Amino acid sequence: MNNISKVFSAAIEGVDANLIEVETDINVGLHSFNIVGLADKSLSEAKERVSSALKNTGTKPPSKENRKIVVNLAPADIKKTGSQYDLAIAVGYLLASKQINDFDSKNKIFAGELALDGALRGVSGILNIARMAKEKGFDELFVPESNAAEAAIVNGISIFGFKNLNELILHLENKVVKNCQPKTEIKPSFHLEYQLTDIADIRGQENAKRALMITAAGGHNLLMKGSPGAGKTMMAQALVSILPPPTLQEIIEITQIYSAAGLLNGNSFIDWRPFRSPHQTASPPAIIGGGQNPRPGEISLAHRGVLFLDELPEFRRDLLEALRQPIESGKAFISRAKNNLVFPAKFILVAAMNPCPCGYYGDPEKECRCAAFEVLRYQKKISGPLLDRIDLQIDVPRVKLNELQNKNHDNSAGQKLAENMRKRVIEARDIQKDRLKDFDILTNSEMNSKLCDEMIILDKESDKFLKDIFEKSLISARGYYRVLKTARTIADLENSKDVRVPHLAEAFQYRLKETD
Numbered sequence: 001m002n003n004i005s006k007v008f009s010a011a012i013e014g015v016d017a018n019l020i021e022v023e024t025d026i027n028v029g030l031h032s033f034n035i036v037g038l039a040d041k042s043l044s045e046a047k048e049r050v051s052s053a054l055k056n057t058g059t060k061p062p063s064k065e066n067r068k069i070v071v072n073l074a075p076a077d078i079k080k081t082g083s084q085y086d087l088a089i090a091v092g093y094l095l096a097s098k099q100i101n102d103f104d105s106k107n108k109i110f111a112g113e114l115a116l117d118g119a120l121r122g123v124s125g126i127l128n129i130a131r132m133a134k135e136k137g138f139d140e141l142f143v144p145e146s147n148a149a150e151a152a153i154v155n156g157i158s159i160f161g162f163k164n165l166n167e168l169i170l171h172l173e174n175k176v177v178k179n180c181q182p183k184t185e186i187k188p189s190f191h192l193e194y195q196l197t198d199i200a201d202i203r204g205q206e207n208a209k210r211a212l213m214i215t216a217a218g219g220h221n222l223l224m225k226g227s228p229g230a231g232k233t234m235m236a237q238a239l240v241s242i243l244p245p246p247t248l249q250e251i252i253e254i255t256q257i258y259s260a261a262g263l264l265n266g267n268s269f270i271d272w273r274p275f276r277s278p279h280q281t282a283s284p285p286a287i288i289g290g291g292q293n294p295r296p297g298e299i300s301l302a303h304r305g306v307l308f309l310d311e312l313p314e315f316r317r318d319l320l321e322a323l324r325q326p327i328e329s330g331k332a333f334i335s336r337a338k339n340n341l342v343f344p345a346k347f348i349l350v351a352a353m354n355p356c357p358c359g360y361y362g363d364p365e366k367e368c369r370c371a372a373f374e375v376l377r378y379q380k381k382i383s384g385p386l387l388d389r390i391d392l393q394i395d396v397p398r399v400k401l402n403e404l405q406n407k408n409h410d411n412s413a414g415q416k417l418a419e420n421m422r423k424r425v426i427e428a429r430d431i432q433k434d435r436l437k438d439f440d441i442l443t444n445s446e447m448n449s450k451l452c453d454e455m456i457i458l459d460k461e462s463d464k465f466l467k468d469i470f471e472k473s474l475i476s477a478r479g480y481y482r483v484l485k486t487a488r489t490i491a492d493l494e495n496s497k498d499v500r501v502p503h504l505a506e507a508f509q510y511r512l513k514e515t516d
Helices: 046-057 088-098 128-134 145-151 165-172 205-216 230-240 248-260 283-286 316-322 324-329 372-379 384-390 412-434 449-455 460-473 477-493 501-509
Strands: 002-015 017-027 033-035 069-075 107-112 140-145 157-161 222-226 304-307 331-335 340-344 350-353 393-396
Touching: 002 088, 002 157, 017 088, 017 128, 017 372, 033 046, 033 165, 033 372, 046 088, 046 165, 069 088, 069 205, 088 107, 107 393, 128 140, 128 145, 128 248, 128 324, 140 145, 145 157, 157 165, 157 412, 205 222, 205 230, 205 304, 205 350, 205 477, 222 230, 230 304, 230 350, 230 412, 283 316, 316 384, 384 477, 412 477, 460 477, 477 501
Parallel strands: 002 107, 033 069, 107 140, 140 157, 222 350, 222 393, 304 350
Antiparallel strands: 002 017, 017 069, 331 340
16 A cells, blocks of 8 residues: 655745645555654654644544655755644645545645644744745645734735644535634834833933934944943934834834744734844854854844944954944845855944943043053954944933933923924935835935935035045045935935035034044
Protein backbone atom coordinates (compact mmCIF):
# COMPACT_ATOMS: atom_id res chain seq x y z
CA MET A 1 0.00 0.00 0.00
CA ASN A 2 1.41 3.40 -0.99
CA ASN A 3 -0.39 6.65 -0.16
CA ILE A 4 1.05 10.12 -0.76
CA SER A 5 -0.48 13.52 -0.01
CA LYS A 6 0.72 17.07 -0.54
CA VAL A 7 -0.37 20.21 1.30
CA PHE A 8 1.26 23.63 1.69
CA SER A 9 2.73 25.55 4.61
CA ALA A 10 5.31 28.35 4.92
CA ALA A 11 8.75 29.04 6.38
CA ILE A 12 9.78 32.37 7.90
CA GLU A 13 13.25 33.44 6.81
CA GLY A 14 14.15 36.81 8.27
CA VAL A 15 10.97 38.80 7.68
CA ASP A 16 10.02 37.00 4.46
CA ALA A 17 7.84 33.92 4.09
CA ASN A 18 8.70 31.08 1.70
CA LEU A 19 6.25 28.51 0.37
CA ILE A 20 6.86 25.00 1.71
CA GLU A 21 5.39 21.80 0.28
CA VAL A 22 4.56 19.23 2.96
CA GLU A 23 4.58 15.76 1.37
CA THR A 24 3.44 12.78 3.41
CA ASP A 25 4.13 9.19 2.35
CA ILE A 26 2.65 6.15 4.16
CA ASN A 27 4.30 2.92 3.03
CA VAL A 28 4.64 -0.70 4.08
CA GLY A 29 7.39 -1.38 6.59
CA LEU A 30 8.34 -1.32 10.24
CA HIS A 31 6.69 1.53 12.11
CA SER A 32 8.59 4.81 11.93
CA PHE A 33 7.69 8.47 11.66
CA ASN A 34 10.38 10.67 10.16
CA ILE A 35 10.45 14.35 9.14
CA VAL A 36 13.05 15.20 6.50
CA GLY A 37 13.94 18.36 4.58
CA LEU A 38 16.53 20.20 6.72
CA ALA A 39 14.36 20.36 9.84
CA ASP A 40 15.79 21.66 13.13
CA LYS A 41 15.32 20.13 16.59
CA SER A 42 12.07 21.95 17.42
CA LEU A 43 10.55 20.79 14.15
CA SER A 44 11.69 17.17 14.57
CA GLU A 45 9.65 17.15 17.79
CA ALA A 46 6.52 17.95 15.77
CA LYS A 47 5.85 14.25 15.25
CA GLU A 48 5.19 13.83 18.99
CA ARG A 49 2.85 16.83 19.10
CA VAL A 50 1.03 15.71 15.94
CA SER A 51 0.62 12.12 17.17
CA SER A 52 -0.86 13.19 20.52
CA ALA A 53 -3.10 15.84 18.92
CA LEU A 54 -4.49 13.32 16.39
CA LYS A 55 -5.11 10.73 19.11
CA ASN A 56 -6.96 13.23 21.31
CA THR A 57 -9.00 14.45 18.35
CA GLY A 58 -10.45 10.97 17.80
CA THR A 59 -8.52 9.96 14.68
CA LYS A 60 -6.02 7.14 14.30
CA PRO A 61 -2.55 8.58 15.07
CA PRO A 62 0.70 7.49 13.40
CA SER A 63 1.69 5.51 16.50
CA LYS A 64 -1.18 3.11 15.80
CA GLU A 65 -0.08 2.55 12.19
CA ASN A 66 2.31 -0.36 11.60
CA ARG A 67 3.74 1.48 8.62
CA LYS A 68 6.62 3.65 7.58
CA ILE A 69 5.63 7.34 7.55
CA VAL A 70 7.83 9.98 5.93
CA VAL A 71 7.08 13.70 5.92
CA ASN A 72 9.17 15.71 3.48
CA LEU A 73 9.40 19.49 3.68
CA ALA A 74 10.40 20.86 0.29
CA PRO A 75 12.49 22.57 -0.96
CA ALA A 76 15.13 20.77 1.08
CA ASP A 77 17.75 23.55 0.82
CA ILE A 78 15.75 25.94 3.06
CA LYS A 79 16.33 25.42 6.78
CA LYS A 80 13.01 24.73 8.52
CA THR A 81 12.58 25.98 12.05
CA GLY A 82 9.59 26.68 14.28
CA SER A 83 6.31 24.94 15.06
CA GLN A 84 4.03 26.40 12.36
CA TYR A 85 4.28 23.18 10.30
CA ASP A 86 2.32 21.09 12.84
CA LEU A 87 -1.05 21.80 11.27
CA ALA A 88 0.09 21.02 7.72
CA ILE A 89 1.77 17.77 8.85
CA ALA A 90 -1.41 16.65 10.64
CA VAL A 91 -3.65 17.44 7.64
CA GLY A 92 -1.18 15.77 5.26
CA TYR A 93 -1.16 12.61 7.39
CA LEU A 94 -4.97 12.50 7.57
CA LEU A 95 -5.16 12.82 3.79
CA ALA A 96 -2.51 10.18 3.15
CA SER A 97 -4.15 7.74 5.60
CA LYS A 98 -7.57 8.54 4.06
CA GLN A 99 -9.11 9.48 7.40
CA ILE A 100 -10.68 12.61 5.92
CA ASN A 101 -12.37 13.12 2.59
CA ASP A 102 -10.07 14.17 -0.21
CA PHE A 103 -10.17 17.90 -0.99
CA ASP A 104 -8.38 20.25 -3.35
CA SER A 105 -5.31 21.38 -1.43
CA LYS A 106 -3.70 23.31 -4.29
CA ASN A 107 -5.13 26.68 -3.22
CA LYS A 108 -4.83 26.25 0.57
CA ILE A 109 -2.05 26.98 3.07
CA PHE A 110 -1.95 25.64 6.63
CA ALA A 111 0.07 27.18 9.48
CA GLY A 112 -0.26 26.62 13.23
CA GLU A 113 1.14 24.84 16.26
CA LEU A 114 -0.72 21.90 17.79
CA ALA A 115 -1.13 21.33 21.51
CA LEU A 116 -1.23 17.74 22.77
CA ASP A 117 -5.03 17.89 23.17
CA GLY A 118 -5.50 19.06 19.57
CA ALA A 119 -5.90 22.78 20.35
CA LEU A 120 -4.28 25.26 18.00
CA ARG A 121 -1.72 27.73 19.35
CA GLY A 122 -0.71 30.96 17.66
CA VAL A 123 2.61 31.22 15.80
CA SER A 124 4.89 34.02 14.64
CA GLY A 125 4.95 35.50 11.15
CA ILE A 126 1.31 34.95 10.16
CA LEU A 127 0.99 38.33 8.43
CA ASN A 128 4.14 37.55 6.44
CA ILE A 129 2.64 34.19 5.44
CA ALA A 130 -0.67 35.81 4.44
CA ARG A 131 1.09 38.33 2.17
CA MET A 132 3.14 35.55 0.57
CA ALA A 133 -0.01 33.44 0.06
CA LYS A 134 -1.73 36.30 -1.73
CA GLU A 135 1.30 36.96 -3.95
CA LYS A 136 1.50 33.25 -4.88
CA GLY A 137 -2.18 33.15 -5.84
CA PHE A 138 -3.55 31.04 -2.97
CA ASP A 139 -7.22 31.48 -2.08
CA GLU A 140 -7.41 30.26 1.53
CA LEU A 141 -5.22 30.39 4.63
CA PHE A 142 -5.96 28.21 7.67
CA VAL A 143 -4.50 29.46 10.96
CA PRO A 144 -5.11 29.34 14.75
CA GLU A 145 -8.00 31.55 15.85
CA SER A 146 -5.61 33.82 17.79
CA ASN A 147 -3.77 34.64 14.53
CA ALA A 148 -6.83 35.18 12.32
CA ALA A 149 -7.23 38.95 12.89
CA GLU A 150 -3.55 39.52 12.12
CA ALA A 151 -3.76 37.58 8.84
CA ALA A 152 -7.00 39.35 7.87
CA ILE A 153 -5.12 42.63 7.42
CA VAL A 154 -4.31 41.32 3.92
CA ASN A 155 -6.97 41.80 1.26
CA GLY A 156 -7.73 39.28 -1.47
CA ILE A 157 -7.40 36.03 0.47
CA SER A 158 -9.88 34.16 2.70
CA ILE A 159 -8.65 33.64 6.27
CA PHE A 160 -10.08 30.86 8.45
CA GLY A 161 -9.26 30.69 12.15
CA PHE A 162 -9.83 27.56 14.25
CA LYS A 163 -9.65 26.75 17.95
CA ASN A 164 -8.62 23.14 17.47
CA LEU A 165 -7.86 20.43 14.92
CA ASN A 166 -11.33 18.91 15.15
CA GLU A 167 -12.95 22.18 14.01
CA LEU A 168 -10.65 22.23 10.98
CA ILE A 169 -11.44 18.63 10.04
CA LEU A 170 -15.20 19.28 10.20
CA HIS A 171 -14.73 22.37 8.02
CA LEU A 172 -12.64 20.54 5.40
CA GLU A 173 -15.25 17.76 5.21
CA ASN A 174 -18.06 20.37 4.82
CA LYS A 175 -19.82 19.07 7.94
CA VAL A 176 -19.57 22.30 9.98
CA VAL A 177 -18.44 25.08 7.67
CA LYS A 178 -16.87 28.08 9.38
CA ASN A 179 -17.14 31.63 8.03
CA CYS A 180 -13.95 33.35 7.00
CA GLN A 181 -12.44 36.02 9.24
CA PRO A 182 -13.80 39.56 8.62
CA LYS A 183 -11.35 42.09 7.22
CA THR A 184 -9.30 43.72 9.98
CA GLU A 185 -9.90 47.46 9.91
CA ILE A 186 -7.03 49.77 10.81
CA LYS A 187 -7.46 53.45 11.66
CA PRO A 188 -4.09 55.15 12.20
CA SER A 189 -3.88 57.58 15.13
CA PHE A 190 -1.22 59.27 17.28
CA HIS A 191 -1.77 56.77 20.17
CA LEU A 192 -0.46 59.19 22.76
CA GLU A 193 -1.40 56.67 25.47
CA TYR A 194 1.51 54.50 24.30
CA GLN A 195 4.07 57.32 24.36
CA LEU A 196 6.55 57.60 27.20
CA THR A 197 6.54 61.41 27.12
CA ASP A 198 4.38 64.03 25.45
CA ILE A 199 6.26 67.02 24.10
CA ALA A 200 3.68 69.21 25.87
CA ASP A 201 5.25 68.13 29.20
CA ILE A 202 8.69 69.54 28.37
CA ARG A 203 9.41 72.96 29.85
CA GLY A 204 11.75 75.35 28.11
CA GLN A 205 14.23 73.98 25.55
CA GLU A 206 12.63 75.90 22.67
CA ASN A 207 15.63 75.43 20.37
CA ALA A 208 15.63 71.70 20.99
CA LYS A 209 11.88 71.51 20.33
CA ARG A 210 12.45 73.26 17.01
CA ALA A 211 15.08 70.65 16.10
CA LEU A 212 12.69 67.86 17.13
CA MET A 213 9.98 69.26 14.85
CA ILE A 214 12.37 69.37 11.88
CA THR A 215 13.51 65.83 12.70
CA ALA A 216 9.92 64.57 12.78
CA ALA A 217 8.86 66.43 9.64
CA GLY A 218 11.66 65.16 7.40
CA GLY A 219 12.73 61.91 9.10
CA HIS A 220 16.21 63.32 9.80
CA ASN A 221 18.79 62.00 12.25
CA LEU A 222 19.51 63.98 15.43
CA LEU A 223 22.37 64.18 17.93
CA MET A 224 21.85 65.95 21.27
CA LYS A 225 24.87 66.93 23.34
CA GLY A 226 24.55 68.33 26.84
CA SER A 227 25.24 68.01 30.54
CA PRO A 228 23.69 65.16 32.59
CA GLY A 229 20.06 65.81 33.48
CA ALA A 230 19.48 68.39 30.75
CA GLY A 231 16.51 66.39 29.44
CA LYS A 232 18.01 64.68 26.37
CA THR A 233 16.35 61.32 27.03
CA MET A 234 12.99 62.93 27.76
CA MET A 235 13.10 64.87 24.49
CA ALA A 236 14.03 61.76 22.52
CA GLN A 237 11.00 59.99 23.98
CA ALA A 238 8.82 63.02 23.21
CA LEU A 239 9.81 62.94 19.53
CA VAL A 240 7.47 60.00 18.95
CA SER A 241 4.52 62.09 20.18
CA ILE A 242 4.85 64.52 17.24
CA LEU A 243 5.59 61.96 14.53
CA PRO A 244 2.58 61.56 12.20
CA PRO A 245 0.49 58.37 12.55
CA PRO A 246 1.88 55.59 10.33
CA THR A 247 0.13 54.96 7.02
CA LEU A 248 -1.53 51.61 6.30
CA GLN A 249 1.52 50.49 4.31
CA GLU A 250 3.85 51.48 7.16
CA ILE A 251 1.64 49.63 9.68
CA ILE A 252 1.90 46.47 7.57
CA GLU A 253 5.69 46.85 7.31
CA ILE A 254 6.09 47.37 11.07
CA THR A 255 3.71 44.52 11.91
CA GLN A 256 5.54 42.11 9.59
CA ILE A 257 8.80 42.75 11.43
CA TYR A 258 7.27 42.38 14.91
CA SER A 259 5.29 39.32 13.84
CA ALA A 260 8.39 37.58 12.43
CA ALA A 261 10.23 38.39 15.68
CA GLY A 262 7.33 37.10 17.82
CA LEU A 263 6.90 40.48 19.52
CA LEU A 264 3.28 41.36 18.78
CA ASN A 265 2.42 40.46 22.40
CA GLY A 266 -1.22 39.72 21.71
CA ASN A 267 -1.78 42.63 19.30
CA SER A 268 -3.12 41.94 15.83
CA PHE A 269 -1.04 44.79 14.42
CA ILE A 270 1.27 47.66 15.42
CA ASP A 271 -0.38 50.96 14.46
CA TRP A 272 1.97 53.28 16.32
CA ARG A 273 5.54 54.43 15.70
CA PRO A 274 8.02 52.19 17.52
CA PHE A 275 10.56 53.63 19.94
CA ARG A 276 13.57 51.39 20.63
CA SER A 277 16.28 52.22 23.15
CA PRO A 278 18.88 49.41 23.37
CA HIS A 279 21.43 49.32 26.18
CA GLN A 280 25.09 50.14 25.56
CA THR A 281 26.08 46.51 26.24
CA ALA A 282 23.96 45.15 23.36
CA SER A 283 25.81 42.98 20.83
CA PRO A 284 26.00 43.74 17.08
CA PRO A 285 23.51 40.94 16.18
CA ALA A 286 21.07 42.37 18.75
CA ILE A 287 21.31 45.82 17.16
CA ILE A 288 21.84 45.04 13.47
CA GLY A 289 20.11 41.65 13.32
CA GLY A 290 21.24 38.09 12.68
CA GLY A 291 22.10 35.23 15.00
CA GLN A 292 22.00 31.47 14.49
CA ASN A 293 18.37 31.72 13.37
CA PRO A 294 18.48 35.25 11.92
CA ARG A 295 16.09 37.65 13.64
CA PRO A 296 15.42 41.37 13.18
CA GLY A 297 17.69 43.59 15.28
CA GLU A 298 16.85 46.82 17.08
CA ILE A 299 17.33 48.91 13.93
CA SER A 300 14.64 46.85 12.18
CA LEU A 301 12.35 46.91 15.21
CA ALA A 302 12.67 50.70 15.01
CA HIS A 303 11.56 50.67 11.33
CA ARG A 304 9.44 53.77 10.56
CA GLY A 305 10.01 54.89 14.14
CA VAL A 306 12.85 56.04 16.40
CA LEU A 307 16.09 54.31 17.41
CA PHE A 308 17.44 56.09 20.50
CA LEU A 309 21.07 55.53 21.49
CA ASP A 310 21.66 57.09 24.88
CA GLU A 311 25.26 57.75 25.96
CA LEU A 312 26.42 57.23 22.36
CA PRO A 313 30.19 57.03 23.07
CA GLU A 314 29.60 54.11 25.46
CA PHE A 315 28.49 51.83 22.59
CA ARG A 316 31.09 49.57 21.00
CA ARG A 317 33.03 51.24 18.19
CA ASP A 318 32.46 48.38 15.72
CA LEU A 319 28.71 48.50 16.43
CA LEU A 320 28.51 52.24 15.76
CA GLU A 321 30.44 51.84 12.51
CA ALA A 322 28.07 49.03 11.48
CA LEU A 323 25.21 51.55 11.66
CA ARG A 324 26.63 53.61 8.82
CA GLN A 325 25.36 51.41 5.99
CA PRO A 326 21.78 50.93 7.33
CA ILE A 327 21.47 54.70 7.93
CA GLU A 328 22.27 55.32 4.25
CA SER A 329 20.31 52.48 2.64
CA GLY A 330 17.40 51.94 5.05
CA LYS A 331 18.20 48.22 5.03
CA ALA A 332 20.25 45.81 7.14
CA PHE A 333 22.12 43.21 5.09
CA ILE A 334 22.90 39.99 6.95
CA SER A 335 25.43 37.85 5.10
CA ARG A 336 25.83 34.18 5.96
CA ALA A 337 27.66 31.28 4.31
CA LYS A 338 24.41 29.67 3.11
CA ASN A 339 22.22 32.69 2.40
CA ASN A 340 21.88 36.45 2.60
CA LEU A 341 18.98 38.23 4.28
CA VAL A 342 17.74 41.80 4.03
CA PHE A 343 15.85 43.40 6.92
CA PRO A 344 14.03 46.73 6.47
CA ALA A 345 15.55 49.44 8.69
CA LYS A 346 14.25 52.90 7.81
CA PHE A 347 14.53 54.52 11.21
CA ILE A 348 15.18 57.96 12.67
CA LEU A 349 18.42 57.82 14.64
CA VAL A 350 18.31 59.97 17.77
CA ALA A 351 21.49 59.92 19.83
CA ALA A 352 22.46 61.63 23.08
CA MET A 353 25.87 62.15 24.63
CA ASN A 354 27.69 64.13 27.27
CA PRO A 355 30.44 66.50 26.08
CA CYS A 356 33.08 64.72 28.23
CA PRO A 357 33.44 61.80 30.70
CA CYS A 358 32.30 63.89 33.70
CA GLY A 359 29.61 65.54 31.59
CA TYR A 360 30.29 69.21 32.34
CA TYR A 361 32.73 70.35 29.64
CA GLY A 362 31.52 73.77 28.48
CA ASP A 363 28.87 74.00 31.21
CA PRO A 364 28.56 77.66 32.32
CA GLU A 365 27.68 76.75 35.93
CA LYS A 366 29.63 73.63 36.85
CA GLU A 367 33.34 73.12 36.34
CA CYS A 368 34.61 70.22 34.22
CA ARG A 369 37.18 67.99 35.95
CA CYS A 370 38.41 66.21 32.83
CA ALA A 371 41.84 66.75 31.33
CA ALA A 372 41.97 68.02 27.75
CA PHE A 373 43.17 64.68 26.37
CA GLU A 374 40.27 62.90 28.16
CA VAL A 375 37.72 65.21 26.54
CA LEU A 376 39.31 64.71 23.12
CA ARG A 377 39.51 60.92 23.51
CA TYR A 378 35.89 60.76 24.65
CA GLN A 379 34.59 62.81 21.71
CA LYS A 380 36.75 60.89 19.23
CA LYS A 381 34.80 57.72 20.07
CA ILE A 382 32.24 59.01 17.56
CA SER A 383 33.85 58.79 14.13
CA GLY A 384 33.61 61.55 11.55
CA PRO A 385 31.80 59.37 8.96
CA LEU A 386 29.09 58.57 11.50
CA LEU A 387 28.70 62.23 12.51
CA ASP A 388 28.51 63.12 8.83
CA ARG A 389 25.33 61.01 8.58
CA ILE A 390 23.57 62.93 11.37
CA ASP A 391 21.65 65.88 9.91
CA LEU A 392 20.99 67.89 13.08
CA GLN A 393 23.52 68.24 15.90
CA ILE A 394 22.42 70.44 18.79
CA ASP A 395 23.59 71.48 22.26
CA VAL A 396 21.02 70.98 25.02
CA PRO A 397 21.53 73.36 27.96
CA ARG A 398 20.27 72.64 31.45
CA VAL A 399 16.83 74.00 32.29
CA LYS A 400 16.87 76.75 34.90
CA LEU A 401 15.54 75.83 38.36
CA ASN A 402 12.99 78.63 38.39
CA GLU A 403 11.53 77.28 35.16
CA LEU A 404 11.20 73.79 36.65
CA GLN A 405 9.57 75.14 39.83
CA ASN A 406 7.22 77.52 38.04
CA LYS A 407 3.82 76.87 39.64
CA ASN A 408 2.13 79.16 37.12
CA HIS A 409 3.18 77.03 34.18
CA ASP A 410 0.34 77.09 31.63
CA ASN A 411 -0.36 73.44 30.75
CA SER A 412 -2.98 74.45 28.20
CA ALA A 413 -0.39 76.51 26.35
CA GLY A 414 1.89 73.47 26.26
CA GLN A 415 -0.91 71.34 24.85
CA LYS A 416 -1.68 73.94 22.18
CA LEU A 417 2.00 74.10 21.23
CA ALA A 418 2.16 70.30 20.95
CA GLU A 419 -1.00 70.19 18.80
CA ASN A 420 0.42 72.92 16.57
CA MET A 421 3.68 70.99 16.16
CA ARG A 422 1.81 67.79 15.24
CA LYS A 423 -0.30 69.69 12.73
CA ARG A 424 2.72 71.31 11.08
CA VAL A 425 4.60 68.00 10.93
CA ILE A 426 1.63 66.27 9.25
CA GLU A 427 1.26 69.12 6.75
CA ALA A 428 4.98 68.98 5.91
CA ARG A 429 4.82 65.20 5.51
CA ASP A 430 1.81 65.56 3.17
CA ILE A 431 3.78 68.00 1.02
CA GLN A 432 6.68 65.54 0.82
CA LYS A 433 4.37 62.62 0.09
CA ASP A 434 2.86 64.46 -2.86
CA ARG A 435 6.25 65.58 -4.17
CA LEU A 436 7.89 62.14 -3.85
CA LYS A 437 4.92 59.91 -4.77
CA ASP A 438 6.57 58.69 -7.99
CA PHE A 439 9.79 57.59 -6.26
CA ASP A 440 8.48 55.15 -3.61
CA ILE A 441 9.83 57.22 -0.69
CA LEU A 442 8.01 59.21 1.96
CA THR A 443 10.37 61.81 3.43
CA ASN A 444 13.07 64.27 2.38
CA SER A 445 15.72 62.34 4.30
CA GLU A 446 15.24 59.36 1.95
CA MET A 447 16.16 61.32 -1.19
CA ASN A 448 19.44 60.42 -2.89
CA SER A 449 21.81 63.00 -4.37
CA LYS A 450 20.33 62.73 -7.86
CA LEU A 451 16.82 63.31 -6.53
CA CYS A 452 18.05 66.28 -4.47
CA ASP A 453 19.39 67.91 -7.63
CA GLU A 454 16.07 67.34 -9.41
CA MET A 455 13.75 68.34 -6.58
CA ILE A 456 15.60 71.24 -4.91
CA ILE A 457 16.01 74.17 -7.28
CA LEU A 458 17.82 77.17 -5.80
CA ASP A 459 17.65 80.77 -6.98
CA LYS A 460 20.88 82.74 -7.58
CA GLU A 461 21.03 84.20 -4.09
CA SER A 462 20.50 80.82 -2.38
CA ASP A 463 22.94 79.10 -4.70
CA LYS A 464 25.65 81.67 -3.98
CA PHE A 465 25.04 81.39 -0.22
CA LEU A 466 25.34 77.59 -0.38
CA LYS A 467 28.58 77.77 -2.39
CA ASP A 468 30.08 80.21 0.10
CA ILE A 469 29.34 78.09 3.16
CA PHE A 470 30.46 74.93 1.35
CA GLU A 471 33.86 76.46 0.54
CA LYS A 472 34.41 78.03 3.96
CA SER A 473 33.25 75.16 6.17
CA LEU A 474 34.89 72.27 4.31
CA ILE A 475 31.83 70.05 4.74
CA SER A 476 31.77 66.79 2.75
CA ALA A 477 29.69 66.06 -0.32
CA ARG A 478 27.39 63.98 1.89
CA GLY A 479 27.08 66.89 4.30
CA TYR A 480 26.24 69.20 1.38
CA TYR A 481 23.27 67.08 0.36
CA ARG A 482 22.15 66.60 3.94
CA VAL A 483 22.09 70.38 4.39
CA LEU A 484 19.95 70.59 1.25
CA LYS A 485 17.51 67.96 2.50
CA THR A 486 17.21 69.57 5.92
CA ALA A 487 16.64 72.97 4.30
CA ARG A 488 13.94 71.43 2.11
CA THR A 489 12.19 70.16 5.25
CA ILE A 490 12.41 73.58 6.93
CA ALA A 491 10.85 75.11 3.80
CA ASP A 492 8.08 72.49 3.87
CA LEU A 493 7.31 73.39 7.49
CA GLU A 494 6.83 76.98 6.36
CA ASN A 495 4.83 75.84 3.33
CA SER A 496 7.40 77.47 1.07
CA LYS A 497 7.62 76.22 -2.50
CA ASP A 498 11.28 77.19 -2.83
CA VAL A 499 14.29 76.75 -0.57
CA ARG A 500 15.54 80.20 0.44
CA VAL A 501 18.64 81.54 2.20
CA PRO A 502 17.06 81.49 5.73
CA HIS A 503 16.19 77.81 5.27
CA LEU A 504 19.75 76.98 4.19
CA ALA A 505 21.25 79.06 7.01
CA GLU A 506 19.20 77.26 9.67
CA ALA A 507 19.97 73.84 8.17
CA PHE A 508 23.67 74.63 8.07
CA GLN A 509 23.87 75.85 11.67
CA TYR A 510 22.69 72.40 12.81
CA ARG A 511 25.88 70.92 11.30
CA LEU A 512 28.38 73.40 12.76
CA LYS A 513 29.02 71.07 15.73
CA GLU A 514 30.97 68.61 13.59
CA THR A 515 33.55 71.25 12.70
CA ASP A 516 34.08 72.58 16.25
